[in-house]
Amino acid sequence: MIALLVRDLKLAMRAGGGFGLGLAFFLIVVTLVPFGVGPESALLAVIASGILWLGALLACLLSLDRIFALDWEDGSLDLLATAPLPMEAIVSVKALAHWVTTGLPLVLAAPVFGLLLNLPTNGYKPLILSLILGTPALSVIGTFGAALTVGLKRGGLLLSLLVLPLYVPTLIFGAEVARRGVAGLDNGTPMLMLAGITLGVIALLPFASAAALRVNLR
Structure with missing residues (x-):
């Protein structure tokens, strides 16, 4: 499992691996928002948390089609399917690698980008x-969508259509946690809901993703 994780991390770090794609898109979204809504500091302060969460969600979406694409193209996915490692563990490692290379950088960059939105x-x-709490759920849900569409030509659009509705609860509660924090309100309830969503998808979706991969590999 560790060797597979290291391999996926190395592939993501290479040129074209998508490591910097999410951060670049995140920065573009944050930079363009003041041009669209105006430079008023008070308005930006109100919408900043929601914009940052939406930008992080869309940035995660960009690299989802790469999770299984390279393994499908070079035949590695067939070898992984016949390996002693359970397919559920392989899917979990893929989701972890996606979070480390996409979700974690977004978490670290969000405070810096927050300065741009006041x-x-x-x-x-x-x-x-x-x-x-929320970005791991985005990676796990995205891995499920990537497993459903692996091998399809031009499956990126279909993947987005499948995954975006599943992202909505995470976006709602994640943005609500941040919004209540800004307003000085108690955010314990939305934070518990967000944590519950993340734990739920981590517990259930690897099995669904593994089943989808087995069907696509037949």
């Missing part, structure tokens, strides 16, 4: 906590 000082801690 995010209030008391909003940084709940924003980071919500992203830490």
Whole structure:
């Protein structure tokens, strides 16, 4: 499992692996928002947490089709399917590699990008906590979508259509945690809901993703 994780991390770090793609898109979204809604500091402070969460979600979406694509093209996926390692473990490692190379950099970059949107000082801690809790769910759900569409030509659009509705609960509660933190309100309930969603998808979706891969490999 460790060898597979290291291999996926190395592939993501290479040129064209998608490591910097999410961060670049995240920065573009954050930079363009003030041009669209105006430079008013008060308005930006109100919408900053929601924009940062939406930008992180869309940035995660960009690299989902790469999770299984390279393994499918070079035949590695067939070898992994016949390996002693359970397919559920392989899927989990793939999701972890995606989070480390996409979700974690977004979590680390969010406070910096928050400065561009005039995010209030008391909003940084709940924003980071919500992203830490929520971005793993985005990677696991995205891995499930990638498993469903692996091998399909031009499956990127279909993958987006499948995954985006599943992302909505995570986006709602993640943004609500950050919004309540900015407003100084209690955010315990949405944070528990967000944690529950993440734990639920981590527990259930690897099995669904493994089943989808087995069907596609037949």
